[in-house]
Amino acid sequence: xxxxxxxxALMLDGLDSEELLQxxxxxxxxxxxxxxxxxxxxxxxxxxxxxxxxxxxDIGEFDT
Numbered sequence: 001x002x003x004x005x006x007x008x009a010l011m012l013d014g015l016d017s018e019e020l021l022q023x024x025x026x027x028x029x030x031x032x033x034x035x036x037x038x039x040x041x042x043x044x045x046x047x048x049x050x051x052x053x054x055x056x057x058d059i060g061e062f063d064t
Contacts, residue, residue, distance in 0.1 A: 020045035
């Protein structure tokens, strides 16, 4: 599934904060990029966690 990164603060309002946090910690821990079985909220959190955890050098490394 091709996902579009969030580019506006308004887009954050629709995300599930619990799933976002779970994804963030999985990204920090180096878990693989989530597939279609995970929500957009989880994926967004994972993407940010992977960058913050230095798993990815730059947000541009992601297949979006």
